[in-house]
Amino acid sequence: MIIKAVIGVLCAAVVLAIGIVIGHFGINNSSAPSWLNDVAKDVDESLIEKFLAEVDTIHIQENLRELTDVPHMATTPGDEKTVQTMLRRWQDADTGLDDAWREEYNVYLSFPDPNNPNKVTVANTVQHSIREREKAYTSDQDDPEVVQPYAAYSPAGHAKGKLVYANQGKPSDYEQLSQTLNLTGTIAITRYGGAGRGAKAINAAPYGVVGVLVYTDPLDINDGLMSDTNETYPHSWYMPPSGVERGSFNRDFGDLLTPYLAAKEETYRIPPENIVGIPPIPIQPIGFEDAYILICALGGDAAPSEWQGAFNCTYNYGGPGFKPTSEFNNRLSKNSANVMGVIRGSVEPDRYVIYGNHRDSWVHGAIDPSSGTSVMLEITRVLGRMVKQGIWRPRRSIIFGSWGAEEFGLIGSAEYTEQYFAKLSERTIAYINVDIAVFGKKLHMFYLSELNKTMLLIFHASSTVSQLKKSLFKVQPIIHYQQQSIFLRIPLVCAISYHSLFLSGFVSHQAVARTAGNILIRLADSLLLPFNCSDYAEILEDYLNTAVTLYQQQLEAHKISIGKCKTATDVFGDAGEYCNTQHTGRNIMPLKVRRINDQLMLLDRAFLDPLAFPDKYAFRHVIWTSSSAGKATFPGLADAFAQAESSGLDSDWDKVHYHLSVVSQAIEGAASTLADVI
Amino acid sequence: MIIKAVIGVLCAAVVLAIGIVIGHFGINNSSAPSWLNDVAKDVDESLIEKFLAEVDTIHIQENLRELTDVPHMATTPGDEKTVQTMLRRWQDADTGLDDAWREEYNVYLSFPDPNNPNKVTVANTVQHSIREREKAYTSDQDDPEVVQPYAAYSPAGHAKGKLVYANQGKPSDYEQLSQTLNLTGTIAITRYGGAGRGAKAINAAPYGVVGVLVYTDPLDINDGLMSDTNETYPHSWYMPPSGVERGSFNRDFGDLLTPYLAAKEETYRIPPENIVGIPPIPIQPIGFEDAYILICALGGDAAPSEWQGAFNCTYNYGGPGFKPTSEFNNRLSKNSANVMGVIRGSVEPDRYVIYGNHRDSWVHGAIDPSSGTSVMLEITRVLGRMVKQGIWRPRRSIIFGSWGAEEFGLIGSAEYTEQYFAKLSERTIAYINVDIAVFGKKLHMFYLSELNKTMLLIFHASSTVSQLKKSLFKVQPIIHYQQQSIFLRIPLVCAISYHSLFLSGFVSHQAVARTAGNILIRLADSLLLPFNCSDYAEILEDYLNTAVTLYQQQLEAHKISIGKCKTATDVFGDAGEYCNTQHTGRNIMPLKVRRINDQLMLLDRAFLDPLAFPDKYAFRHVIWTSSSAGKATFPGLADAFAQAESSGLDSDWDKVHYHLSVVSQAIEGAASTLADVI
Structure with a gap:
């Protein structure tokens, strides 16, 4: 029982x-419900391993070969060929993206007239004609599609005058030179660097200079060596003596006839004579082979030591001169295409990680931009296949952009951003740009926020993460440049490049593809965005300290207090620390995750003030706007201070006070977005 | 077995x-997880019933008595008393909010000098002195704190001249008058309406007018009757003959010394002489009792019929005149407080519904603003108690604002918005403003998006919802005004007022409190926001049709196509319809709900363009910016067209094309935020 x-x-x-x-x-x-696991899912490390394993050097090599087959300057037949390549790859049934399409804009470009090529001739005691084309070292360089060296957006014209040496063509260079020489009617030869390309001509015109030449001094390239032909390309990555850096000589970016508007068919265009920020006088780039002959023949007093370059002669100011004749470029409107592709997000399709690079080159573009594009195509191949096989779909959407007409002034990406401004600024997590993936000897990787330290250490040979963090200020100009390329403000921008071109077998390209893809997947899949609330606090504190050191005394003498800015920076520091404590692990409510991610995503945008810099095209950010004062502090304050100090006018000191108020309010406002949400 | x-x-x-x-x-x-029910919870109708039942007329009456006890012009001791009232109520342990505090700004105001009161004297064949103070009908009006009638921000000065009648003081009025008379050295008497208060003086100055008087014609109030004392207040709601409408005579809003910056202690202030948009010549408001005597004594030709008001005499242009002497106001900076209160949201604390009203009055302010404030206090009492009792917490956060110094130009709300611009523009669902809750004979309720039809029908006596929808264009000026009061752009604005003051027992106040509270709870608690994606499409289509009718022919004559704008409007219509199909019931993933709500919340903000209207202070919205052209179409286009048509200049036709491109791009960009998210 x-x-x-x-x-x-x-x-x-x-x-x-x-x-x-x-x-x-x-x-x-x-x-x-069934979505419960999806919303809580974090980045899958095994999937990243799989991605890293599949990135393949052979594919990258094939990409590069196909992309660089012919010169593909914007809007040329070679450019259209690369459009078709991108579309074919991104629409591939097995390795393509969810969707891909072309977006076309009609934009204002500048080309040399093939029937009337640019000439620079020296007629004096030294008879010399500047090379019209670079020396061809390989057969592809004989392609008639290789554009003659020229300065895009330089006006056409004939300039004759005596030659002078004007260092980098900065305002201070012309000012200094004009104290020795009367510059009226002269031609200035300048080296790249220090001032923007077009600025070298814009700065010269007020002194009566009638034409400008520009070259790359070996001091600023080739490790400072004045290498001869045997030591340069194709024998090393050094630039050959006849090589000329082409470039766009406009100060602003995007289509010059449609500022802030997408350059579509019926869009209003300003009259070309109203364009600002392009050279008012003819300017022409030349190789250092020719520059060497010209500069070493210059008379006059010796230029100061900081004006000296790498030539084995003294750089004189000039005074004896030559009579160059020059003819310049046609400007015209042409259609330029972006190629766009997307992978739709599964959980948060309305959050975008954008990855892009331009597609157009000046010539064959094996480095700029096709090293980056071949890397991008390999990343999309591996990711596209995982999507098509059904083994992966990112949490957030990924947008790939292959921009047109970048070399003429970031045109493709700027027009895209103008067209979709509201949507992009509401939803973009980050933009990653990989242009020149492989160049020179080091990995260059610039970023604003700390990502995954381990990952960085794997791919970064020469620097530790903390060294990289400390170098933040040094890389600002590059950050600016990249951020301009898509001028909505985004919290993270990576510009990645690696090692020497001559590492065998595209290992360096592979390393960049792995690094960039790794970052991309983490941004798209991480439950909580891998950003740090308090990185900005460090920057603000450094900026404030610099401002106190440089300006406080004179500010007080003009009865302007920096106290409010100090308070705001302190408040921001506290808010950043508080925000970091909110990053609390897993199993939190999906709307709380979204809220924290929104705070992180929008933090950088809280510093935008569209009215603070009316004279600086497209700059709106009170921390990162470009500044001519050259101080590592708040740019509006720095520029206004320099102006007030120089003029001594009360109205200029008022502007200093205004910019101090603008930045203080922006910091306080941004802090309030990090503090407890209500 | x-x-x-x-x-x-x-x-x-x-x-x-x-x-x-x-x-x-x-x-x-x-x-x-435990939050699963919370995130899916929709608005609770029984809770709304409970709210409606608890809104109490006695409490509103007590609120109104306490708020209107003494005159409470901005920054006066009476104003501070109302600050303390708000704080005491919102910090109450049983019926208060989660948190409440004061926010102070130092703002630039304008008061008459009590030792040197403003005078208007007529010395001619008719000897007459204008009343310096209104006749007191009740004892509270004898309060020495009652400010003398004056025009805030009018300059001080002595103006003498012959009187003329200039209708409403519009540019066209002065233009027409100047064809009959030489206006140099005259004083113009004008009636309220047609042009902004300050504009009546700004428009006059170019004609040499030296001073302006302004009064409320009985035609525009009191149902057009020239009522005598027995028929007006306190015997009816009609304005008595000696009553004077005080007001701020600035064109722009917010603190005039700190445009776009919060007026905190150390904030940069522009020099007062740089303020624009305030009267350049003295201006003074008077009662219609005095205006009657002046206008009926005017000589000269009879003014046209549309200039005639309700006085029983012919309104002549004038020509014979008087010699008034007048002395005017002091301007000075004073501290003004907002009182802020919050109820924290449970599920989405980072989404805000803002409910506000100003607190300052010109005199006792029983209607403007205290009828609204007494309603707001009753709403917060009932909601606060539900929160304190633990029976309710809204899904989203609610922010209550009691703004200071509104009468001087929307100052309190503008400074608040300037200070927290980034946060508010990222997170605000809607702003509800209830200022004059009870006035006149009808319920006025203006809104942009369709809410709950039933609710509207309950509280709206005279109109159906469809009538209300059709009246959208008619109420635009009021929408503008209200939206300015917090100049970030938000998709819904309600301005509510109801019925006659003389309905017994505060029943009308109660109805407004119920309506406004009902809307507030629905905005805060609805799972999917009660907005409609395609409301905007109707507006855009109407605007486009008007533009085609009025402009297309002349646009084509100037080779400007309206085709892009048509395409954009079509695309927007399709996107709106698509978006509406996404409103799919319950049990959808919380991040999808958030995504749809974000689309709805941010739709209106997609039409912002901070650079489109550089000459219109604080206006950025390409659909709702104010326009002087008086056409129900895109404001930038309408104004540019009027200018081009009048000048005939090519550069002005260029601006027409520019504005057409701006609006087309904005519509297309906004449409892309409604379409599939990627």
């Missing part, structure tokens, strides 16, 4: 247990 | 069933 009872109880217990199991697991619990 | 077996099986079945029940309900299912 006892046994029976025990058996009965045991049976009952077993039946009960079975019932519990059925009840717990067998019945679809209506309170646990 | 069979029985035993049956019993055994039955027992087993029962035990199994118990097990299933335990397993299903008794074990905390780790895959169904």
Whole structure:
């Protein structure tokens, strides 16, 4: 009986247990919907491993070969060929993206007239004609599609005058030179660097200079060596003596006839004579082979030591001169295409990680931009295949952009951003740009926020993460440049490049593809965005300290207090620390995750003030706007201070006070977005 | 045995069933977290019923008595008393909010000098002195704190000249008058309406007018009757003959010394002489009792019929005149407080519904603004108690604002918005403003998006919802005004007022409190925001049709195509319809709900362009920016067209094309935020 009872109880217990199991697991619990796991899913490390393993050097090599087959300057037949390549790859049934398409803009470009090529001629005691084309070292360089060296957006014209040496063509260079020489009617030869390309001509015109030449001094390239032909390309990555850096000589970016508007067919265009920020006088780039002959022949006093370059002669100011004749470029409107591709997000399709690079080159573009594009195509191949195979779909959407007409002034990406401004600024997590993936000897990687330290250490040979963090200020100009390329403000920008071109077998390209893809996947898949609330606090504190050191005394003398800015920076620091404490692990409510991510995504945008810099095209950011004052502090304050100090006018000191108020309010406002949400 | 077996099986079945029940309900299912119900919860109708039942006329009456006890012009001791009232109520332990505090700004105001009161004297064949103070009908009006009638921000000065009648002081009025008379050295008497208060003086100055008087013509108030004392207040709601409408005579809003910056202690202030948009010549408001005497005594030709008001005499242009002497106002900076209060949201604390009203009055302010404030206090009492009792917490956060110094130009709300611009523009769902809750004979309720039709029908006596929808264009000026009061752009603005003041027992106040509170709760608690994606499409289509009718022919004559704008409007219509199909019931993923709500919340903001209207202070919205052209179409286009048509200059036609491109791009950009998210 006892046994029976025990058996009965045991049976009952077993039946009960079975019932519990059925009840717990067998019945679809209506309170646990199917999306519950999706919303809580974090980045999958094994999937990243899989991605890293599949990135393949052979594919990258093939990409590069196909992309650089012919010169593909913006809007040329070679450019159209690369459009078709991108579309074919991104629409591939097995390795393509969810969707890909072309977006076309009609933009204002500048080309040399093939029937009337630019000439620079020296006629004096030294008879010399500047090379019209670079020396061809390989057969592809004989392609008639290789554009003659020229300065895009330089006006056409004939300039004749005596030659002078004007260092980098900065305002201070011309100012200094004009104290020695009367510059009226002269031609200035300048080296790249220090001032923007077009600025070298814009700065010269007020002094009566009638034409400008520009070259790359070996001091600023080729490790400072004045290498001869045997030591340069194709024997090393050094630039050959006849090589000329082409470039766009406009100060602003985007289509010059449609500022802030996408350059679509019916869009209003300003009259070309109203364009600002392009050279008012003819300017022409030349190789250092020719520059060497010109500069070493210059007379006059010796230029100061900081004006000296790498030539084995003294750089004189000039005074004896030559009579160059020059003819310049046609400007015209042409159609330029972006190629766009997307992978749709599964959980938060309305959050975008954008990855892009331009597609157009000046010539064949094996480095700029096709090293980056071949890397991008390999990344999309591996990711596209994982999507097509159904083994992966990112949490957030990924947008790939292959921009047109970048070399003429970031045109493709700027027009895209103008067209979709509201959507992009509401939803973009980050923009990653990989242009020149491989060049020179080091990995260059610039970023604003700390990502995954391990990952960085794997791919970064020469610097530790903390060194990289400290170098933040040094890389600002590059950050600016990259951020301009898509001028909505985004919290993270990576510009990545790696190692020497001559590492065998495209290992360096592969390393960049792995690094960039790794970052991309983490941005797209991480539950909580891998950003740090308090990185900005460090920057603000450094900026404030610099401002106090440089300006406080004079500010006080003009009855302007920096106290509000100090308070705001302190408040921001506290808010950043508080925000970091909110990063609390897993299993938090999906709307709380979204809220924290929105705070992180929009933090950088809280510093935008569209009215603070009316004279600086497209700059709106009170921390990162470009500044001519050259101080590592708040740019509006720095520029206004320099102006007030120089003029001494009360109205200029008022502007200093204004910019101090603007930046203080922006910091306080940004802090309030990090503090407790209500 | 069979029985035993049956019993055994039955027992087993029962035990199994118990097990299933335990397993299903008794074990905390780790895959169904506790927040799951919260995120899916929609608005609770029974709670709204409870709210409606608890809104109490007695409390509103007490609120109004306390708020209107003494005159409470901005920054006066009476104003501080109302600050303390708000704080005491919102910090109450049983019926207060989660948190409440004061925010102070130092702002530039304008008051008459009590030792040197403004005078208007007529010295001619008719000897007459204008009343310096209104006749007191009740004892509270004898309060020495009642400010003398004056025009805030009018310059001080002595103006003498002959009187002329200039209708409403519009540019066209002065233009027309100047064809009959030489206006140099005259004083113009004008009636309210047609042009902004300050504009009546700004428009006059170019004609040499030296001073302006302004009054409310009975035609524009009191149902057009020139009522005598027995028929006006306190015997009816009609304005008495000596009553004077005070007001701020600035064109722009917010603190005039700190445009776009919060007026904090150290903030940069522009020099007062740089303020634009305030009267350049003295201006003074007077009652219609005095205006009657002046206008009926005017000589000269009869003014045209549309210039005639309700006085029982012919309004002549003038020509014979008087010699008024007048002395005017002091301007000075004073501290003004907002009182802020919040109820924190439970699920989406980072989404805000803002409810506000100003607190300052010109005199006792029983209608403007205290009728609204007494309603707001009753709403917060009922909601605050539900929160304190733990029976309710809204899904989203609610922010209450009691703004200071509104009468001087929307100062309190503008400074608040300037200070927290980034946060508010990222997170605000809607702003509800209830200022004059009760005035006149009708319910006025203006809104942009369709809410709950039933609710509207309950509280709206005279119009159906469809009538209200059709009246959208008519109420635009009021929408503008209200939206300016917090100049970030928000998709819904309600301005509510109701019925006659003389409905007994504050029933009308109660109705407004119920309506406004009902809207507030629905905005805060609805799972999907009660907005409609395609409301905007109708507006855009109407605007486009008007533009085609009015402009297309002339646009084509100037080779400007309206085609892009048509395409954009079509695309927007399709996107709106698509977006509406996304409103799919319950049990959808919380991040999808958030995504749809974000689309709805940010739609209106997609039309912002901070650079489109450089000459219109604080206006950035390409659909709702104010326009002087008076056409129900895109404001930038309308104004540019009027200018081009009048000047005939090519450069002005260029601006027409520019504005057409701006609006087309904005519509296309906004459409892309409604379409599939990627």
